[in-house]
Amino acid sequence: MENNQILTDLKGKTAIVTGGTKGIGRAIANELAQAGATVIVSARNQPEGDNSHHFIAADLTNPADVAELEQEIKQKFGGVDILINNVGGLTTPPGGFSALTDEHWESELQLNLLAATRLDRIFLPGMIAKKSGVVIHISSVAAKQPLWNLNMAYAVSKAALNSYSKSLATELASKGVRVLTVAPGATKTPPMEKFVSDYAQSSNITVEEAFKQLLAQTGGIPMGRMAEPEEVASLVHYLVSPAAKYLTGTTYAIDGGSLPVV
Ligand SMILES: NC(=O)c1ccc[n+]([C@@H]2O[C@H](COP(=O)([O-])OP(=O)(O)OC[C@H]3O[C@@H](n4cnc5c(N)ncnc54)[C@H](OP(=O)(O)O)[C@@H]3O)[C@@H](O)[C@H]2O)c1
Structure with missing residues (x-):
């Protein structure tokens, strides 16, 4: 123990x-933070009344904001040992290929792929110099199980992230830097709950029925429930820790058994 x-x-x-x-x-x-790390968080908006971590405001789809974030971290912390590229999300409408404009495709790629490549470019040189560091890319089971009518461009952007993460891991394996991908399934967060309730409203059904219908499209979740965010966090903690020192280049689904692949 x-x-x-x-x-x-x-x-x-x-x-x-x-x-x-x-x-x-x-x-x-x-x-x-509970495991002892000094934690910096970034987002576009400062959370009200929550000062537990060092906060930096930045829209990671905007290179100018990313440059300011780089400056602040390098001045105050020198660099980072652990980079969790978690920013992402489904921002485009349902309806398949004909519902998606160039702008939709670009916004999914900006948020789900390019934000991570930007942050990696900033912090990897410091990790390589120290021959130590871990990068996690938060992807989604959608990368392997796209739903054309619900999340086409999002799923493509996460599949691209998986491929990039694998390439990067191979490039950096001999330099002391580990790179891993975590692919959550449905997780109980505000956007997921909104997604289900919007679907319920547009289909004129209850939220419970909407959840069942959405699950049916993916083959269901054998465990019968969404993940709690803390369950994903617990996997990430293990992966960034010394206990996982031989792990790199792999993708970990955390989905209650939902991905129908071996
Ligand atoms: N929830 C799920 O079921 C699920 C399933 C599979 C994968 N994922 C993946 O897990 C990750 C986290 O999802 P979540 O559901 O936890 O999302 P969330 O609750 O909406 O949180 C998103 C976070 O990112 C920030 N953010 C959003 N856009 C940003 C931008 N352009 N620049 C900087 N920060 C930005 C948000 O703060 P601000 O709004 O203040 O910027 C917030 O802190 C995403 O990559 C998502 O694709 C989620």
């Missing part, structure tokens, strides 16, 4: 969690 605690201890490490003010990102920030 004591050994396990030492292996997952993060004292002396500095971590940044993008989108660390809500949902999965907030749960990860809290979990890493």
Whole structure:
């Protein structure tokens, strides 16, 4: 037990969690702080009354904001040991290919792929110089199980993120930097709850019925419920810790058994 605690201890490490003010990102920030890390969170809006982590305001789809975030972190912290690229989300309308404009495609790629590549470019040189560091890309089961009528461009952007993450892991494996992908299934966060309730409203059905119908389209969740953000955070904590020192280049689904693949 004591050994396990030492292996997952993060004292002396500095971590940044993008989108660390809500949902999965907030749960990860809290979990890493509890393990002893100094945690920086970024988002567009400062959370009201929550000063538990160092907050930096930045829209990560805007390179100018990212440059300011880089300056602030380099001045105040020097760099980071752990980078959690959590920012992302489904921002485009349902309805398949004909509902998606160039702007929709670009916005999904900006949020779900390019934000991560920007942050990686900033912080990887410092990790490589120290021959130590971990990068996590928060993807989605949608990358492997796209639903054409619900999330076409989002799923494509997450599939691109998975591929990028794998390439990066291979490039950096001999340089002491680990790169991993975490792919949550449906997780109980505000956008997921809104997604289900919007679907219920547009189909004129109850939220419970909407959840059942959406699940039916994916083959269901064998465990019969969504993940809690803290459950995703717990996996991320393990992956960034010394206990996972031989893990790189792999994708971990955390989905209650929903992905129908071996
Ligand atoms: N929830 C799910 O069921 C689920 C399933 C699979 C994968 N995921 C993935 O998990 C990650 C987190 O999702 P979540 O559901 O926890 O999201 P969430 O609750 O909406 O939180 C998103 C976070 O990102 C910030 N953010 C959004 N757009 C931003 C931007 N342009 N620049 C900087 N920060 C931005 C938000 O704060 P501000 O609004 O203040 O900027 C917030 O802190 C995403 O990558 C998502 O694709 C979620």
